[in-house]
Amino acid sequence: MAVTDTNSWTGIREELLRRIHDRVWEPGAQIPHEADLAEEFGCARTTVNRALRDLAESGLVIRKRRAGTRVALNPPQRATLTIPIIREEVEALGKTYRHSLLERAYQPVPPMLHGVFHASLGEDVLYLKTLHFADERPYAFEERHINLDTVPQARERKFEVSSANEWLVHNAPYSRGDLSFSALNADEDTARILDCTPGTALFTMERITWTGDAPITHVKLIFAAGYRMRSTI
Amino acid sequence: MAVTDTNSWTGIREELLRRIHDRVWEPGAQIPHEADLAEEFGCARTTVNRALRDLAESGLVIRKRRAGTRVALNPPQRATLTIPIIREEVEALGKTYRHSLLERAYQPVPPMLHGVFHASLGEDVLYLKTLHFADERPYAFEERHINLDTVPQARERKFEVSSANEWLVHNAPYSRGDLSFSALNADEDTARILDCTPGTALFTMERITWTGDAPITHVKLIFAAGYRMRSTI
DNA sequence: AAAGATAATATGCATGCACATATTAACGTG
DNA sequence: CACGTTAATATGTGCATGCATATTATCTTT
Numbered sequence: 001m002a003v004t005d006t007n008s009w010t011g012i013r014e015e016l017l018r019r020i021h022d023r024v025w026e027p028g029a030q031i032p033h034e035a036d037l038a039e040e041f042g043c044a045r046t047t048v049n050r051a052l053r054d055l056a057e058s059g060l061v062i063r064k065r066r067a068g069t070r071v072a073l074n075p076p077q078r079a080t081l082t083i084p085i086i087r088e089e090v091e092a093l094g095k096t097y098r099h100s101l102l103e104r105a106y107q108p109v110p111p112m113l114h115g116v117f118h119a120s121l122g123e124d125v126l127y128l129k130t131l132h133f134a135d136e137r138p139y140a141f142e143e144r145h146i147n148l149d150t151v152p153q154a155r156e157r158k159f160e161v162s163s164a165n166e167w168l169v170h171n172a173p174y175s176r177g178d179l180s181f182s183a184l185n186a187d188e189d190t191a192r193i194l195d196c197t198p199g200t201a202l203f204t205m206e207r208i209t210w211t212g213d214a215p216i217t218h219v220k221l222i223f224a225a226g227y228r229m230r231s232t233i
Numbered sequence: 234m235a236v237t238d239t240n241s242w243t244g245i246r247e248e249l250l251r252r253i254h255d256r257v258w259e260p261g262a263q264i265p266h267e268a269d270l271a272e273e274f275g276c277a278r279t280t281v282n283r284a285l286r287d288l289a290e291s292g293l294v295i296r297k298r299r300a301g302t303r304v305a306l307n308p309p310q311r312a313t314l315t316i317p318i319i320r321e322e323v324e325a326l327g328k329t330y331r332h333s334l335l336e337r338a339y340q341p342v343p344p345m346l347h348g349v350f351h352a353s354l355g356e357d358v359l360y361l362k363t364l365h366f367a368d369e370r371p372y373a374f375e376e377r378h379i380n381l382d383t384v385p386q387a388r389e390r391k392f393e394v395s396s397a398n399e400w401l402v403h404n405a406p407y408s409r410g411d412l413s414f415s416a417l418n419a420d421e422d423t424a425r426i427l428d429c430t431p432g433t434a435l436f437t438m439e440r441i442t443w444t445g446d447a448p449i450t451h452v453k454l455i456f457a458a459g460y461r462m463r464s465t466i
Numbered sequence: 467a468a469a470g471a472t473a474a475t476a477t478g479c480a481t482g483c484a485c486a487t488a489t490t491a492a493c494g495t496g
Numbered sequence: 497c498a499c500g501t502t503a504a505t506a507t508g509t510g511c512a513t514g515c516a517t518a519t520t521a522t523c524t525t526t
Contacts, residue, residue, distance in 0.1 A: 183416035
């Protein structure tokens with residue numbers, strides 16, 4: 001019994017998954033060795049290994065070298081969420097993308113960012129206000145600060161043709177970033193810009209990216225009403 | 234030159250990564266075949282394959298069967314976000330967690346879920362309304378549907394002591410899930426439950442989890458005003 | 467020349483084997 | 497008996513090979 005349809009590693013993964021799900025192997029319990037499973041399924045150990053590795057990557061089982069493989073007690077719920085470039089996101093919806101630069105200024109570091117941009121307190125940052133459109137309807141409103149200490153080449157960029165986001169992605173690769181998501185009631189200005197009524201709940205994403213210890217940029221994106229961010233586990 | 238320290242697949246991945254980063258292979262450009270790379274690095278094709286597969290998983294290269302491998306034009310920005318069990322999230326804030334079951338009923342599949350729960354259209358689902366507290370203040374409001382076809386053991390559970398979330402995590406491991414996040418204006422009911430004024434922008438998370446093709450549960454979590462979901466890249 | 471059949475090709479995957487490495491269990495010695 | 501050494505073991509990884517499969521290019525046939 002327990003013969004999988006195919007001997008593909010995905011087939012074996014499904015069968016292992018079934019056993020975990022059906023509590024043939026309870027949470028915390030040790031599961032048979034790769035070699036035993038390989039024999040049972042009539043396949044090579046490599047194939048079982050691939051299936052188990054995949055389950056381990058998704059956090060369902062814990063593997064240790066000599067200790068064997070056991071079913072995770074608290075399978076972590078991790079989701080990888082892809083933050084697309086807005087232009088691509090819009091174009092993926094089959095709509096036409098356009099953006100418009102509302103404001104471009106050199107400013108001292110705003111108080112809100114003193115904590116993170118402290119490295120360049122004396123220096124000005126490049127401040128950009130951009131509105132992204134999908135089929136000529138407002139899609140997202142972007143406020144951005146660029147650290148000119150870290151990315152001095154940005155000082156000369158107009159950011160009228162290609163958006164700051166795309167330029168930075170290609171020219172200032174970051175090593176890490178902090179993200180936060182929240183809901184926001186539209187104030188008068190935002191409502192006007194995003195073409196909604198004041199008070200509308202808007203999905204907001206804030207992001208600060210760094211290269212090493214140096215902050216590159218801070219972005220606040222306020223999406224038009226009805227936006228949903230999607231992801232899969 | 235270009236000899237990696239080791240012939241490990243991670244070493245090769247690092248070298249490929251460097252070439253992409255240093256624009257030896259420009260975005261959109263095709264990179265050599267596995268066989269050629271294997272020869273260059275003096276290793277087996279399997280090893281190159283493993284490195285390339287890993288890069289493809291993280292979205293840096295795009296692979297197609299006969300078309301070959303090319304550097305992604307716009308490397309997607311991925312963030313891993315950990316979705317904690319609410320109790321743990323609250324306790325991590327140093328607050329006391331409590332939840333209260335507001336409603337528990339057997340219902341036909343609601344129209345909203347016909348698309349996803351179609352496998353059990355005739356069958357009832359278990360519907361739960363739960364309010365989560367942090368230090369006796371409302372933290373999140375949860376509406377949940379549990380597919381009794383997939384998780385029949387849930388029919389007998391009261392979910393008064395341990396929350397449905399925790400019970401499901403331990404008893405019905407899922408293989409995949411769809412997540413979506415949005416902002417929502419509080420209606421009269423929600424405002425009353427979450428102790429805010431109607432119209433307040435609330436952060437909302439919706440999740441459907443599956444085991445194979447069978448849907449396990451659908452959850453809608455509406456967080457109290459001011460909630461921020463955080464993550465790092 | 468357009469459409470359909472066929473060949474070529476790059477990745478995807480399975481196998482059997484060997485060795486590396488981390489970890490635990492067993493062993494010995496003071 | 498405590499503690500350090502050694503052996504056993506399960507996973508991790510690499511290799512050579514062969515076949516599967518998707519996709520593109522080419523070669524027919526009408």
